[in-house]
Amino acid sequence: MAERKASRTAVLVCQGRAVADGRLAVGRFSDPIAIELLTAPEREMVGTARSGVMPSGFGARLEYELLKGTSEILAARTVAIDDVVRDRGHPQLVILGAGLDARAWRMKELAEATVYEIDQPASQQEKRERLGDRAPLAAAVHFVPVDFAKDSLGTALEAAGHDATIPTTWIWEGVIPYLTPAQVAATTAVVGEHSAAGSRLILNYATTSRLNAFGRRAVQRLLTLAGRDNPMANEPFRSAWSPETLRELLSRSGFDVTVDVGLLAVAHDLDMSIIERTRFLGSGRIAVADRD
Structure with a gap:
């Protein structure tokens, strides 16, 4: 089925960043653009989560906890990824499955970089509508629509002007669990x-x-029972990886893993007080792989 609008998961991620902005990993994490990409009802949910006051009602409480947990994940993984992007300062940045990512609009370090955002055509159209006339901080942003069921990623990149002869930083965030091992x-x-x-x-x-x-299954079932929107309904987890298996896969494509760290360790390094909700971070990891 063709995608008709931005995935609900992309919206949840954007809401998580908006909840975390100015509250988690202060001084290291910041995403003031996230709230501006949300609709009024979506912002209302963010406001509730940022208030720190548990709402009444079973369904509202579930949404509150889901957003709080999501904000913790997003703060940790965003800091980890942004630090690596800044470290290299490559002239090209490709974001695979960009969703409502706002890096090109919030990171001054991309002022001399060309950013290529890869996503489903319908998702990109909705993102552009949400952005309106906001100018990016990046030197240029190219929206590269790719329907992974029928389009060639390589061909689409080449058509958009990506130069495979100069170094590129690739970000693959929040996507791999929803792909099969073969797709990865x-x-x-x-x-x-x-x-x-x-x-x-x-x-x-x-x-x-x-x-x-x-x-994850329990939260989805409870949301359904409570008559609430389930943002994960159409995006089931399809693959999980051990660090060793992922390292072997990347090696076959010419990449050597130089960093592989758990999000929980990142959160602790950032002094995020999240001990009561470590289950949200326990299985997530960030790997950095370089090509010599």
Whole structure:
């Protein structure tokens, strides 16, 4: 089925960043653009979560907890990824499955970089409507519509002007768990084919966790029982990876993993007081792979 609008998961991620802005990892995490990309009802949910006051009603409480947990994940993984992007300062940045990502509009470090955002055509159209006439901080932003069921990522990148002869930073955030192992392998191969020496790939992935899988299913069922929107309804988890298996996959495409860290460790390094909700961070990891 063709996607008709931005995925609800993309909206949830944007809401999570908006909840975290100015509240979590202060001084390290900031995303003031996120709230501006949300509709009035979506902002209302953010306001409730930022208030720190548990709402009444079973359904409202579930949404509150989901957003609080999401904000913790997003603060940790965004800091980890942004730090790596700044470290290299490559002239090209490709964001795979960009959703409502606002890096090109909030990171001054991208002032001399060309950003290529890869996503489903309908999702990109809605994002552009939400952005309105807001100018990016990046030197240029190219929206590259790709229907992964029928389009070639490599061909689309080339048509958009991506130069495979100069270094590129690739961000693959919040996408891999929703892809099959075969889809992950195929995309990794394309990335390798379009990466010059010095390129860097930043991946966010999930390890196998029965507790997290059970918790995710439980939250979805409870949201449905409460008559609330389930943002994960159409995006089931399809793959989990061990650091060793992921390292082997990336090696076949010419990348060497230089960093592989758990989001919980990142959160602790940021002094985020989230001990009571570590289950939201336990299986998530960030890997950084370089191509010599």
